[in-house]
Amino acid sequence: MKKYRSEIFASAIILVIIIITTLFHYSIHFEDAVNNNTLTGYDVSISVWRILFEPVIGLLLFFNRALYALDEFPITLVWVLIIFAGYSIIKMIVVKDKEFGKKFILRQIVNIPILVGIWFTIFVIMLFIPLPNNTIINNSQNSILVTTHSHTEYSHDGLISQKGLWEWHKRNGFDAFFITDHNNHNHTLDFISAQRKNKFPIEPLVMCGEEFSGSNHLSLLGLKRKFSTKGMADSTVIDSVRANNGAVIVNHWFDGEKKSLQYFKDLGVDGFEIANSATDRSYDRKIYDKIKSFCQKNGLIMNGGLDFHGYGNACSIWNAFDIPNWHKMTPEKKEDAILNIIKSHDQSKLTVIFYKDRPYYNKDNLFFMPVVTFFNYFRTLNVYQVFSWIFWVSLLTMIKIKVFDKNESAKRNTANKLLPVVGVLGALFILALGFKYYFSIK
Numbered sequence: 001m002k003k004y005r006s007e008i009f010a011s012a013i014i015l016v017i018i019i020i021t022t023l024f025h026y027s028i029h030f031e032d033a034v035n036n037n038t039l040t041g042y043d044v045s046i047s048v049w050r051i052l053f054e055p056v057i058g059l060l061l062f063f064n065r066a067l068y069a070l071d072e073f074p075i076t077l078v079w080v081l082i083i084f085a086g087y088s089i090i091k092m093i094v095v096k097d098k099e100f101g102k103k104f105i106l107r108q109i110v111n112i113p114i115l116v117g118i119w120f121t122i123f124v125i126m127l128f129i130p131l132p133n134n135t136i137i138n139n140s141q142n143s144i145l146v147t148t149h150s151h152t153e154y155s156h157d158g159l160i161s162q163k164g165l166w167e168w169h170k171r172n173g174f175d176a177f178f179i180t181d182h183n184n185h186n187h188t189l190d191f192i193s194a195q196r197k198n199k200f201p202i203e204p205l206v207m208c209g210e211e212f213s214g215s216n217h218l219s220l221l222g223l224k225r226k227f228s229t230k231g232m233a234d235s236t237v238i239d240s241v242r243a244n245n246g247a248v249i250v251n252h253w254f255d256g257e258k259k260s261l262q263y264f265k266d267l268g269v270d271g272f273e274i275a276n277s278a279t280d281r282s283y284d285r286k287i288y289d290k291i292k293s294f295c296q297k298n299g300l301i302m303n304g305g306l307d308f309h310g311y312g313n314a315c316s317i318w319n320a321f322d323i324p325n326w327h328k329m330t331p332e333k334k335e336d337a338i339l340n341i342i343k344s345h346d347q348s349k350l351t352v353i354f355y356k357d358r359p360y361y362n363k364d365n366l367f368f369m370p371v372v373t374f375f376n377y378f379r380t381l382n383v384y385q386v387f388s389w390i391f392w393v394s395l396l397t398m399i400k401i402k403v404f405d406k407n408e409s410a411k412r413n414t415a416n417k418l419l420p421v422v423g424v425l426g427a428l429f430i431l432a433l434g435f436k437y438y439f440s441i442k
Helices: 002-023 048-052 054-064 069-094 098-128 162-171 186-196 234-243 261-267 285-298 331-343 366-379 383-405 408-441
Strands: 029-032 042-045 135-138 143-147 176-179 205-213 217-221 247-250 271-276 301-305 317-322 350-356
Touching (some): 029 042, 048 054, 054 069, 054 098, 054 366, 054 383, 069 098, 135 143, 162 176, 186 205, 217 234, 234 261, 247 301, 247 331, 261 285, 271 350, 285 301, 301 317, 301 331, 301 350
Parallel strands (some): 143 176, 176 205, 271 301
Antiparallel strands (some): 029 350, 143 317
């Protein structure tokens, strides 16, 4: 039995994956964020690179899409440390050698900060490295996918160039997007001018906006001229946008509720974000119902704020505008068509699409969510992803058997050195990434 321990362990892993995927399968789909109905006309696109390296990339992306990612990442570290401590205790019980036990405990104590450093490296990779995430395939006839809320390096908290943001939207299936940098839009107008002069492709179409930081963050959409909003009151800014035939959306009102919904309605805004994925992919459903009920009662439009800054969550929100003959329109007509739907508050022509890869859950039992998330990840796998897991588990098991199980010295030395080596590589990676961002910002 001991001789075939590696094969038995690998077979058990593969069997568990197959059971979870087949008996508890959860189909990834797209959902209307306003009424929570499953949407047809859209398929999920899964990168070949993700499938090839599914056990690494797939897991990272799935944890990246957690509903309360910033809360769940630290909890995941706690679980890693619990498992590490459990393994160490079991090892001490099984190996009843006191001399070995002392050395083992000292080594495990040294390994704890290394393990924390590796976890932090993984967190940084998830946050800043553009992994090949799942995205959308638009099969609908008149559905035009648009972002109304995004940021470049010209925002104080943005870390992506204008061209990089354009490329990111292209990769994620968008037909158009507004750049809404914080409290400025002059650079955006220059970028739009370059696109209209055919300096780079016209699709996805870039449109000008600004996120105004007043009593709440407001997306000012459809700006056509350069001006400063610094020091302006909410009402003055909104009147100025209205005078230029633009639209105004209240961004992530649920993040603080600084002024009442009625306050913004009285100012003349067009609507509210019903979803925003900059920090968490979900928020308190009582507040969600409050916004939804208010907008429906007062005839205001609801949209989704992707709020992308060049880092953070994978793309999970699209605004689908119903605009026939889109590809025959001029850029100016396209922008007018989008703004007209927002300004007319016609929700029937705007669907907020939400990427759904797990059941909804609230924050009541977040401590156990890393375990549930791990289980939910395997529920979503397709046959190709399962085969990827089988391949990598089999390959690593074969290497272990051929190289390490037959050579106790190699096995012991590798086990002792692997974690520190990975820790050093992680530290070097973070250092290199820090230099990259430092010089790019400079």
